[in-house]
Amino acid sequence: MKLPQKYLVKITIPLLLATFCTAGFLYADGPKDNLPDQVRRIPSLGVEVPEKQRAQLEAGLAKLKSSLDQLKKAKDARIRFLIPDVEIYHRAVRCDLEFQEFFHEREIGAGLKLLEQGQERADQLLKGEAPWTKQTGLVVRGYISKIDQTVQPYGLVIPDSYTFSGKSQYRCDLWFHGRGERLSEVNFINQAQRSRGQYTPTDTIVLHPYGRYSNAFKFAGEVDVLEALESTKENYRIDDDRIAVRGFSMGGAACWQFAVHYADRWFAANPGAGFSETPLFLDVFQNEELKPTWYEKKLWQLYDCPGYALNLFQCPTVAYSGEIDKQKQAADVMEGALAKVGIDMVHIIGPDTAHRIHPDSKVIIEQKMDSLARVGRERVPRTIHLVTYTLKYNRMDWVTMDAMGEEWTQGRIDARLPGGNRVEVKTRNVTAFTLKMAPGEAPLDMTHPVTVKVDGTELKASRPLSDRSWQVSFHITDAGWQVGPAQYPEGQLVKKHNLQGPIDDAFMDSFIFVSPSGKCASPTVEKWVQSEMKHAIVHWRQQFRGDARVMKDSQITDKEIAASNLVLWGDPQSNAILKKIADKLPIEWKQDAIVVGDKQYAADHHAPVLIFPNPLNPEKYVVLNSGFTYREYAYLNNARQVPMLPDWAIIDLRTPAGSQYPGKVVDASFFDEFWRLK
Incomplete structure (x- = not known):
């Protein structure tokens, strides 16, 4: 039955906005935030802490740190596993005190209270007890992030019906909070311990990820969601087939992004307000005239959702908008994008x-979400549509896109199981893919080979195995599609999932800033390198709430090379690691010039930034002279928080670094699918 597209309901009682952030944390963007040369600080500086309270905070921090040090010496693996649940309190208060992020006097009192709570947990854990792990209602927990090894908090609503000794699995709804420029860790934890949020469905665990502050759950914020979900699964019995993504305002934007990028993971998505792309939203909401470069427009496709709309074929979606909300634009755009691919979107609209x-809209939304939860996620869909612009988001159920003809141009795979031992696949801008079904999931006859028809060519693939699993890869050659994974000459670099760029991708996994032991050949370059490295360290903490790990080039060992992306600062003269790999990079240093293909740039006032597979470990990245690439101007509106540089760029240092770029970008582009200059 075709669902009606819109539900317009009459207002009955007033309702205050109950996003996970309180109204005091929310800020509206406006025309003043369209001036790159007049950018306000985000987050703003907080209040000065009176000496008496500072002394109390410092004493509480010292006591809690002493307890944490004791806990870290414990031999009991369970105790060590639970340390993040204590450490979140220490880090939250330490950061607010150290970086002046108590934004109101009352938050100082909240910080003192959090230290008491953290100390209580520490004392309990030192006795081998952890009562919060058996607690229903509002619970705050933590995990150690793979990105920078910092502890990150997340909030939970555990239903009273949850049985800690049972075997039944529970539905889990992820709720993405709204924009909060003052959403420090102290404020997030304090809110998570006081507010259940917008929705608390029956018999449902609600996960409130922090998202590393206020970045619309992009980049490291995106990874935070996935890591918090995995941590929740480690601690509670979550039904993988009944996980939903939901959010409002900035959280609605996040919901759209997670719905289209990870459509096969959720039983439903419920986005409200927010934004679903960059250019149209900034025009409507900010009245901003954009003048992007060609590569910036391509990079919008990382998080712009309309081009991924067909992926929602796999994810039932219930959108919400207020009738007179300017952010209704987000759902309107997606409604149009879905209509173009033949899907009529359910769009519930609250009148006036x-x-x-x-x-009243909430009632309708909950009825639909509950119904979808009863059905659950479809494990082995008979029809799959996968569209993507990057191998970062390359999987949909049993279909994985292994290689593309050209990154940042839409790639598409349509696959279906028509019956019998047949699979039909159609592709566009795809050069390799894999079909994989887990044990017990292959609806195919394991006594006969499988016929796979790819773009009209019939190929014989292997039979399913005795455990009802099945996996086969395909690649294209000059002779057409062939069975088997693509074969490359030894040492050939190829763009692939999580090794496809752009520069910002390096900061979605473990990374280390590698500072130079020496001085750059040019004093101008040396001054810029030191300034940009400091900027990257400071802004990583401010915007992604972590501590960037910094090591000297002389300290890097095989351990770091094997485990982390290395961000090298300097030039081959100043940085020993860069000197070791310089001749294996596609950009060349000469005495007086930086050479990129057939172009040369004066080395005394130009610097390269790039991302490339690390020649010392091609399964990890090396980055030159860059942190995440959007800067202060983008902090003012989450829709601007997109990659600003592609795979490589040359920066003219005669133009000072500003709120948008690290200097004047005189050249920039992407590497091709084999990591070669185009």
Whole structure:
């Protein structure tokens, strides 16, 4: 039965916006935030802490740190596993005190209270007890992130019906919070311990990820969601077939992104307000005239959702908007994008409603979400559509796109199981793919080979195995599609999942800033390198709430090379690691010039930034002279928080670094699918 596209409901009672952030943390963007040369600080500096309270905070921090040091010496693996649940309190208060991020006097009191709670947990854990792990209601927990080894918090609502000794699995809804420029860790934890949020469905665990502050759950914020979900699964019995993504305002934007990028993971998506792409939203919401470079427009496709709309074929979607909310634009754009691929979007609209969720709309939304939860996620869909612009998001159920003809041009795979031992696949801008079904999931006859028809060519593939699993890869050659994974000459670099760029991708996994032991050949370059490295360290903490690990080039060992992306600062003269690999990079240093293909740039006032497979370990990246690539101007509006540089760029240092770029970008581009200059 075809669902009606819109539900317009009458208002019955007023409802205050109950996003996970309180109203005091929310800020509206406006025309003043369209001036790159007049950028306000985000987050703003907080209040000065009176000496008496500072002394109390410092004493509490010292005591809690002493307890944490004791816990870290414990031989009991369970105790060590639970240390992040204690450490979140220490880090939250330490950062607010050290970086002046108590934004109101009352937050100082909240910080003192959090230290008491952290100390209580520490004392309990030192006795081998952890009562919060058996607690229902509001619970805050933590995990250690793979990205920078910092502890990150997340909030949970554990239903009273949850049985800690049972075997039954529970539905889990992820709720993405709204924009909060003052959403420090102290404020997040404090809120998570006081507010259940917008929705608390029956018999459902609600996960409130922090998302590393206010970045629309992009980049490291995106990884935070996935890591927090995995941590929740480690601690609670989650039904993988009944996980949903939901959010409002900035959280609605995050919901759209997670829905289209990871459509096969959720039983449903419920985005509200927010934004679903960059250019149209900034035009409508900010009245901003954009003048992007050609590569910036391509990079919008990382998080712009309309081009991925067909992926929602796999993810039932219930969108919400207030009728007079300017952010209704987000769902309107997606409704149009879905219509173009033949999908009629359910769009529930609260009449005469601005930026909030109408109470009657909530009833309708919950009815639909509960119904979808009863059905659950489809494990082995008979029809799959996968569209992507990057191998970062290359999987949909039993279909994986292994290689593309050209990154940042839409690639597409349509696969279906028509019956019998047949699979039909159609591709566009794809050069290799894999079909993989887990044990017990292959609906195919294991006594006969499988016929796979790829773009009209019939190929014989292997039979399913005795455990009802099945996997086969295909690659294209000059002679057409062939069975088997693509074969490359030894040492040939190829773009692949999580090794496809752009520069920002390096900061979605473990990374280390590698500082130079020496001085750059040019004093101008040396000054810029030191300034940009400091900028990257400071802004990583401010915007992604972590501590960037920094090591000297002389300290890097095989251990770091094997485990982390290395961000090398300097030039071959100043940085020993860069000197070791310089002749294996596609950009060349000469005495007076930096050479990129047939172009040369004066080495005394130019610097390269790039991302490339590390020649010392091609399964990890090496990055030159860059942190994440969007800067202060983008902090003012989450829709601007997109990659600003592609795989490589040359920076003219005669133009000072500003709120948008690290200097004047005189050349920039992507490497091809084999990591070669185009």
